[in-house]
Amino acid sequence: MNEIIDLNVEIDPGCAKPSVIIRASERNELIENIVDAINKCTCGESGRITVYDGNTVVLLSPEDIFRVYIENRGLMVCTASDTYRSRLTLQEFEDELSDDAFVRVSRSEIVNLKKAVSFDLSVAGTIRITFENGTETWVARRRVKDIHERFAGLSSRTRAFVQK
C-alpha cells in the first residue's frame, strides 16, 4: 500500500503501447520525479533527452538537437524548427550528451557541430556559426581550441570505425 500516491494498473488488450496519465491537483516536485522515473526506465537506454514544450514532455534524440543555451535563467534546446525548455543545467546537459559532436562554444551555449554549415568572422572580429536551419550563434575565442579538438576526435573516431 503506497501512502503517497494511488497506483492503479489497468490491463487493456486494445492498448498498442502502455499509456501513463498522472492525475494530480498541481504539478510539483513529486510529479516531476515520477515523470523523470518513467522516462528513465522507458528511455534511459535509448539515450533520449527529456525536454518540455509547455507542460508536455518531449523526448529528443541527441542528433536532432542543434544547440542548447541559457536564456532568462532557463535552458533552451533548439531543434531544426522548435525550441524546448529543459530542467537540467547546462553542465548536466553537457554530461548527458556524450556524443563528440556537441561542444561548448561559450559559457552559456553548447552546439552540435554536425548541424553546423559554416564558420565566419565578422568585421568586428566575432566568430559566428551558421546552422542548417539558418540560425546563427557566436563562438568565444577561448573555446576555439576545444572545437579543433572535437573535430580531431570526430575524424579519428570515424577513421577507427572505417578500419573496423
Added chain:
Amino acid sequence: MSKMIKRAIILGCIGFVIGIMIGLTICFIEEHRILLGGMDILMYLVGGLQGALAMGTTVFYDIESWSILRSTITHFIVTFGGFYAMGYIQGWMRPGEPFSFIFTIAFIVAYIIIWLTQYFSYKRTVRRMNAELKDMKRE
C-alpha cells in the same frame, strides 16, 4: 570575487613589478646608478602603475562576448587614458607638445597593428575550422 577581477589583480601586480623594473633599468642606463630620492621613487611607482594598467587590462580580451574590435578599443581607451594621465604627472606628457602628438599617433598605430594581427590570425583559424567541418561532413 569574480575570476576575471582576480586575474586582473594578479596580472596588474605582475605589471606593477615589471613597470618598476623598467623604471630602475632606465635610471641605471642613464645615470649609471639607481637614484632613490623622493621624486625618483614616485617616478618608479608611477611606472609601476603604468605596467599594472597595461597588464591588468588585458582581461578585456578574456570577456567571451566581446569582439576583437571591442576588446581592443576598450583596452586602448583605458590604457591610453591612464598612460596620458600618469605621463602628465611624471611631466613627460604635455598637451599640445610635439611629443604628446607623436606618442598619441604611436599608440594608435600600435593598437591598429594589434587589432589587424589578431583579426588575420582568427581569419586563418576560421578557415581551418571550415576545412575541418567540411572534412567531418565528407566522412
